[in-house]
Amino acid sequence: MAKLIVALDLPHPPAIWQLVENLAELVEYYKVGPVPFTVGGVSLVEQLRRKGKRVFLDLKFFDIPHVVGETVQRLCQSGVDLITVHLLGGRRMAEAALEAKIKSGSPAALLGVTVLTSMTEDDWRPLGVKTDLKQMVKNLACLGREWGLDGVVCSPEEAGFLRNLCPSPFLLVCPGIRWSAATDDQKRVASPGLAAAQGADFLVVGRPVYQAPDPVRIVTEILKEIQRGEKGLA
Numbered sequence: 001m002a003k004l005i006v007a008l009d010l011p012h013p014p015a016i017w018q019l020v021e022n023l024a025e026l027v028e029y030y031k032v033g034p035v036p037f038t039v040g041g042v043s044l045v046e047q048l049r050r051k052g053k054r055v056f057l058d059l060k061f062f063d064i065p066h067v068v069g070e071t072v073q074r075l076c077q078s079g080v081d082l083i084t085v086h087l088l089g090g091r092r093m094a095e096a097a098l099e100a101k102i103k104s105g106s107p108a109a110l111l112g113v114t115v116l117t118s119m120t121e122d123d124w125r126p127l128g129v130k131t132d133l134k135q136m137v138k139n140l141a142c143l144g145r146e147w148g149l150d151g152v153v154c155s156p157e158e159a160g161f162l163r164n165l166c167p168s169p170f171l172l173v174c175p176g177i178r179w180s181a182a183t184d185d186q187k188r189v190a191s192p193g194l195a196a197a198q199g200a201d202f203l204v205v206g207r208p209v210y211q212a213p214d215p216v217r218i219v220t221e222i223l224k225e226i227q228r229g230e231k232g233l234a
Contacts, residue, residue: 007206163199193229
């Protein structure tokens with residue numbers, strides 16, 4: 001069954017821990033991105049692990065191979081379960097990250113970020129890339145698999161065709177989970193049920209959960225919809 005990851009994109013530690021406490025046994029996986037990592041650092045990852053939670057460290061490393069390798073090795077030692085590098089960094093960077101993860105002895109899954117879910121073709125074309133956005137997602141995902149990564153981060157719009165190209169156990173991690181057309185900066189989106197039906201392994205949800213008056217109710221609805229999606233009922 002696809003798993004839910006709740007993004008802890010909150011700038012204040014008390015709010016982070018209140019959310020984790022409120023969601024209790026409902027949520028096992030949490031995303032630590034740049035915002036919570038800036039305020040909590042490695043100790044935030046370690047505290048989540050001590051509470052029995054699993055951590056998706058999503059810092060999207062994009063630098064020269066040596067720097068990325070050194071960083072990934074050290075962070076894998078903190079107990080993360082999933083960690084990201086940006087596939088546009090190229091083969092040598094991705095392989096340096098993979099070698100560092102293996103050297104650390106960590107069982108963490110190394111994921112390659114394809115194209116941010118906030119981007120549309122209108123954002124993509126001015127960059128001067130001749131390949132269209134969805135084709136680029138496909139190309140990068142296939143390269144990540146070829147380079148030995150454990151999976152990719154993609155929008156739920158691409159999960160269906162990527163699952164056909166990259167069968168399990170290659171992981172598809174999908175942010176951009178929304179019930180309707182996004183009114184925020186997420187653009188390539190889908191509902192929890194549709195994302196699950198398309199073959200996503202992990203669904204990452206942030207603002208719809210932590211900005212809700214009742215996060216527990218929202219998470220419960222998401223989990224039910226994931227189940228319906230996998231049964232073809234969404």
